[in-house]
Amino acid sequence: MQRLRVGVVGVGHLGKEHARIVATLPEAELVGVVDANGAQAEAVAQRCGTQAYRDPRALLSRVDAVVVAVPTVHHRAVAADFLRQGIPLLIEKPMAVTVRQADELLELAERHRTFLQVGHIERFNPAFEQLQKRPMQPKYISCERYSGFSGRSTDIGVVLDLMIHDLDLVLTLVRAPLRSVEALGAAVLGGNEDLAQARLTFANGCVADLRASRVHPTPARHMHLFGPEGFTGVDFARRRLTVMRPNEHLRQNPLDAAMLASLKTDLFTRHIHVEEIDCDTAPRDQLTCELQDFLRAVRTGQSPRVDGAAGRAALAVASRILDAVHAPASLPMAA
Numbered sequence: 492m493q494r495l496r497v498g499v500v501g502v503g504h505l506g507k508e509h510a511r512i513v514a515t516l517p518e519a520e521l522v523g524v525v526d527a528n529g530a531q532a533e534a535v536a537q538r539c540g541t542q543a544y545r546d547p548r549a550l551l552s553r554v555d556a557v558v559v560a561v562p563t564v565h566h567r568a569v570a571a572d573f574l575r576q577g578i579p580l581l582i583e584k585p586m587a588v589t590v591r592q593a594d595e596l597l598e599l600a601e602r603h604r605t606f607l608q609v610g611h612i613e614r615f616n617p618a619f620e621q622l623q624k625r626p627m628q629p630k631y632i633s634c635e636r637y638s639g640f641s642g643r644s645t646d647i648g649v650v651l652d653l654m655i656h657d658l659d660l661v662l663t664l665v666r667a668p669l670r671s672v673e674a675l676g677a678a679v680l681g682g683n684e685d686l687a688q689a690r691l692t693f694a695n696g697c698v699a700d701l702r703a704s705r706v707h708p709t710p711a712r713h714m715h716l717f718g719p720e721g722f723t724g725v726d727f728a729r730r731r732l733t734v735m736r737p738n739e740h741l742r743q744n745p746l747d748a749a750m751l752a753s754l755k756t757d758l759f760t761r762h763i764h765v766e767e768i769d770c771d772t773a774p775r776d777q778l779t780c781e782l783q784d785f786l787r788a789v790r791t792g793q794s795p796r797v798d799g800a801a802g803r804a805a806l807a808v809a810s811r812i813l814d815a816v817h818a819p820a821s822l823p824m825a826a
């Protein structure tokens with residue numbers, strides 16, 4: 492099998508991990524890394540046994556595929572050069588800063604007969620993969636994504652930095668049009684919001700509440716789902732699922748006195764089945780799975796798991812949330 496020639500543009504915190512993994516994949520050859528910071532490019536190239544460049548255009552004639560992991564404000568400019576040459580991209584999340592930029596990239600990809608994958612890495616979390624194997628019609632979803640302050644991604648706020656992960660996951664689970672968005676947020680350390688809360692209401696009645704903070708003392712990544720089938724909790728950091736399912740008898744019958752008495756003593760032993768599932772058994776890490784999905788899509792021409800349309804959809808909801816966050820507070824109308 493001929494190896495695909497891959498380059499990585501932006502080898503900072505995340506890009507250096509992309510480069511490290513690409514250099515180990517048998518189906519790829521890491522032909523170069525690019526960083527505007529020449530010393531950083533050199534250091535990563537040396538570790539990965541490849542060439543260092545400072546200008547992304549140096550890769551244009553050398554690659555079959557590229558990973559773009561520069562700060563989000565530069566995604567559009569860097570990605571456009573490669574798409575114009577018909578080179579497929581794995582572009583980090585969020586796909587771009589605005590929906591307009593995302594549309595430009597999608598249009599370029601289509602015009603030049605290539606594609607974009609977007610780095611929504613939680614789709615490859617084994618706990619989320621397990622969740623998707625259990626059909627559910629959620630009526631309510633709650634997501635929390637909290638981190639300490641990393642000092643990175645200050646070009647964007649917490650909605651595009653962290654909440655975008657959960658927006659992509661919620662849109663994957665709820666296949667219904669979005670009816671309304673309510674949100675608020677606050678900037679703590681700079682100009683962009685560091686805390687945000689949003690409520691999405693879908694046309695099928697499902698409601699999703701999302702909370703994100705990047706100035707939180709205790710990191711956490713959780714999702715809870717409620718539906719007629721029961722309750723499911725996802726811990727993305729520990730890669731665990733908690734599934735609680737009421738039995739058929741409980742679901743089908745009204746509560747009488749005998750049942751009420753039994754529920755008090757035997758709720759979780761007889762009536763609700765509780766399953767704790769450890770999903771942290773996958774042989775490969777999420778970033779490797781994401782990169783392998785990208786290389787498979789390049790090789791076969793089949794869609795990647797997270798295509799450009801999915802990246803754009805998450806960004807479109809994020810933009811509505813940001814509009815609500817930045818809307819002037821509504822004041823009571825004067826009499």
Ligand SMILES: NC(=O)c1ccc[n+]([C@@H]2O[C@H](COP(=O)([O-])OP(=O)(O)OC[C@H]3O[C@@H](n4cnc5c(N)ncnc54)[C@H](O)[C@@H]3O)[C@@H](O)[C@H]2O)c1
Binds near residue numbers: 504569584
């Ligand atoms: N999928 C995830 O979970 C995840 C996690 C972290 C970051 N990200 C995303 O990855 C991207 C990079 O984030 P990071 O934390 O690695 O940032 P970073 O600041 O650590 O690294 C970015 C690197 O890009 C370089 N750079 C900047 N402009 C460039 C240009 N025009 N050409 C070449 N190099 C350039 C910088 O010198 C730096 O080394 C962002 O879009 C971010 O949102 C995704």
